[in-house]
Amino acid sequence: MKRVVVAAALASLATAPLWVGGTYYVNIASQILIAAIFALGINVLVGYAGLVTLGHAGLFGIAAYAGARLMNHGHGHVVVAAGALAVTLVGAAVFAALALRGEGLGFVMITVALGQIVWGVAYRWISITNGDNGISVSGRPSPLGLSLASAANFYWATFVVFLAAVASMAIFVASPFGASVRGTRDQPRRMNALGYHVWMIRFLAFLFSGFWSGVAGLLYIYYNQFVGPQVVALTASAEALLMVISGGAATLLGPIAGAMLVVIVKNVASAYIERWNFVLGAIFVAIVVFMPEGLVPGTVRRWRGAMAALRPRAAPAAPAPGGGGR
């Protein structure tokens, strides 16, 4: 049953440009996939490592800016992707080395500060980032000769990257290293006493998280062909964190559901409601109140509860002949 559902979901996602209806909605679907990749990356830290970050938009933005600069220097797709991801990984290593000096709230505050530094650079270091005007690129690349200019082609390319992200997360979660990361979340002291290098495990988890945030940032610049300081703002980090928490941290589907929710409300609800932020906020409040574990695990829990309630209860056993009754 589970395999049928997964196969149906994959088939519907793969064929989305054929049935979703119009370029606008195909583009929305592409945005959802990019946000989902970003949220999956953050979920490695927030969900599996238990390290809440509010600075990952900085890494997303580093990849986007680096990609934009490289594209504007006339480099091809391979150089752009490799260069942007390499720069992002260096950025993630610096973020991790500094942020992992703190624990709990200290960690969060350092990530906020680092994200704000990136935002400050994006906003003020005009010779590098073009400041408030941002950087525009002339067009989307053509990896392996395939043009990504059309909405459908771009969607399918993003879908392939999205599948790779989901597969890498599934492999990571089931692996010994994934178990080590979760262990450092649940009992760091015990993990140390079992011989695990807790700091290094968290550092590597940060790099893995940063890598996928960078991939999402790179797809963002391909998609928008423009990057500005708002991409690396604190609100962008908070929004991505909300995707993870609202969908369900430490689950594979949760961040995807959260990304879908945020992107749809932002793009669709904002067309009809001026104060769409209010709608988004109200939805988050409702999720926290009724499904504090997030949409996906919360729905599973409620579904199981409903199924258990519908199941007929076993009738009380009839007394055995000649037994009891005294």
Add this chain to the structure above:
Amino acid sequence: MRNLDKSFGGLCVTAAVSLSVEPGERRLIIGPNGAGKTTLFNLITGELSPDRGAITLFDRDITRVPSHRRFHLGIARTYQIITLFQGETLLRNVTLSLLGLSRLRWNPFVRLGRQEGLLARAHETLARVALDHLAERPLAQTSYGERRRVEIAMALAQNPRILLLDEPFAGLSIEERRDVRRLVTGIPRDVTIVMIEHDMDVALDFAERITVLHFGEVVVEGTRAEVVAHPRTKEIYLGE
């Protein structure tokens, strides 16, 4: 360990503590609350750094060795307050323990659930503490005594040469205490055991040599008979 000093601000928790434990020995560390017993364990394992002094493990100075590395050198420990993975099964708890000393722990590509050799060893370890029949049960659904046995199983899975047990009988019922006692006394002689314990009936029966700590200092050390008969022990415990 030689001349181990540790202070938290103005509070001196261990003062020039020197202690030598022979291989295979069963050593008991006793003392009133706040005597510095658990701090001593934390200094040995590197969870705390000493202000002064040196720690030697099997002729190797480990004073500057990072904490997690010390557990690769043959140290294993349990905690006064059980620290296990509540949401995981007993099998996963022990598997994590085995994984800690294996290079496999860095591998992000293979499935942990398919590491047959590792899982077989985890089952063997659970069988050693008579809990293999509960291998697939979440830890949260086990009794306190069973969790204590899981914790000891995890320490044994690390193949230790020296095992530090921090109040292993605390909070156990009479039956659970009997089970854990049987388990501890059954640990082979090639494992040196240092135990902190307040239950004197169990502890004195177990120990060959006893160290009495008081306000961070070693005040008495010797055999069971010597320590029990020593006037300082009586003074500390009975207030004479």
